[in-house]
Amino acid sequence: MKEKEELKNKILxxxxxxxxxxIRSSGKQLKRLLSEDFVEYCSSxxxxxxxxxxxxxxxxxxxxxxxxKDFKIKILEKNIVQSRFSLIKYKNNxxxxxxxxxxxxxxxxxxxxxxxxxxxxxxxxxx
Numbered sequence: 449m450k451e452k453e454e455l456k457n458k459i460l461x462x463x464x465x466x467x468x469x470x471i472r473s474s475g476k477q478l479k480r481l482l483s484e485d486f487v488e489y490c491s492s493x494x495x496x497x498x499x500x501x502x503x504x505x506x507x508x509x510x511x512x513x514x515x516x517k518d519f520k521i522k523i524l525e526k527n528i529v530q531s532r533f534s535l536i537k538y539k540n541n542x543x544x545x546x547x548x549x550x551x552x553x554x555x556x557x558x559x560x561x562x563x564x565x566x567x568x569x570x571x572x573x574x575x
Contacts, residue, residue, distance in 0.1 A: 528554075
């Protein structure tokens with residue numbers, strides 16, 4: 449049980465890193481956190497790869513405050529973990545809520561995100 453809690457904290461730490469403006473705007477940092485075959489199913493309905501995400505984040509607005517809530521993990525295999533959580537984006541004096549899910553894989557001793565999906569929701573219907 450202690451190992452799962454440590455793994456949960458590690459993955460939460462990585463998810464939180466991806467919310468930090470300095471990391472979101474750094475191609476070098478993003479390349480380390482996202483696997484080569486990374487894919488994201490965006491809340492807009494678009495499907496993007498690692499190159500597209502890095503291009504978008506490094507030239508876009510990355511200083512939006514975001515907060516993770518209700519963080520959970522599910523161990524899918526020895527070196528593969530799914531994270532599930534709610535995300536609150538604070539922008540323009542409004543809050544935007546979404547449900548998020550990521551797949552993390554331990555590749556050569558380093559956890560990297562291989563998949564991410566976000567779905568915008570009404571906060572009351574989030575669970």
